[in-house]
Amino acid sequence: MRICLFLFFLLTASTVFSQKPTLQLALLKYSGGGDWYNDVNSLKNLAKFCNQNLRTNFNLEYAIVEPGSADIFNYPIVYATGHGNMLFSDLEAKNLRTYLEGGGFLILNDDYGLDPFVRPALKKVFPELELVELPFSHPIYHQKYEFKNGLPKIHEHDGKPPRGYGLIWQGRLVVFYNHETDLGDGWDDVHNDPEDIRLKALQMGANIVRFVFSQ
Numbered sequence: 215m216r217i218c219l220f221l222f223f224l225l226t227a228s229t230v231f232s233q234k235p236t237l238q239l240a241l242l243k244y245s246g247g248g249d250w251y252n253d254v255n256s257l258k259n260l261a262k263f264c265n266q267n268l269r270t271n272f273n274l275e276y277a278i279v280e281p282g283s284a285d286i287f288n289y290p291i292v293y294a295t296g297h298g299n300m301l302f303s304d305l306e307a308k309n310l311r312t313y314l315e316g317g318g319f320l321i322l323n324d325d326y327g328l329d330p331f332v333r334p335a336l337k338k339v340f341p342e343l344e345l346v347e348l349p350f351s352h353p354i355y356h357q358k359y360e361f362k363n364g365l366p367k368i369h370e371h372d373g374k375p376p377r378g379y380g381l382i383w384q385g386r387l388v389v390f391y392n393h394e395t396d397l398g399d400g401w402d403d404v405h406n407d408p409e410d411i412r413l414k415a416l417q418m419g420a421n422i423v424r425f426v427f428s429q
Contacts (some may be wrong), residue, residue: 235273246301
């Protein structure tokens with residue numbers, strides 16, 4: 215499965231300059247009652263920004279995928295957001311793990327209130343791994359755009375500093391979790407964030423995308 219997904223990435227990367235979209239981001243539709251559907255324009259705006267600034271060729275319309283579905287393997291990056299509960303069944307956790315082990319990547323966005331639920335959900339996927347805070351020197355902060363102090367602060371929430379965490383499987387970052395910042399809020403265009411704040415959020419999002427394809 216990992217080889218197949220790797221070949222898929224190579225194929226899409228070779229056609230990145232064609233007019234027809236060759237890549238698509240996906241939004242994770244998880245169970246538990248949390249508002250997985252939040253930030254309706256976030257992925258569309260991120261895809262547009264990456265196409266303009268990274269010369270990617272994303273479809274501006276994102277897909278919706280469930281963690282237990284075979285369709286998840288069609289998307290190099292899956293994004294999950296929300297404020298509330300997140301649950302994975304045994305089947306979903308196993309499928310999501312296979313996707314991540316095979317070369318897929320999960321961006322988790324705490325839209326305020328997700329943190330108590332996302333940690334046990336990830337434990338079900340990778341029981342042997344712990345979320346680790348990524349140092350400011352991590353390459354994800356130093357791609358096309360420089361963030362020498364780590365994640366930018368997008369939304370105040372509790373007024374705490376932004377933190378970026380990761381799950382690292384066999385030396386590869388497979389999950390990036392942003393906490394106390396809400397990148398998705400800045401990617402969206404319905405929250406009236408100042409333009410400079412939105413730009414920082416989109417730049418950080420572009421860094422994540424570029425990092426994923428550089429691993």
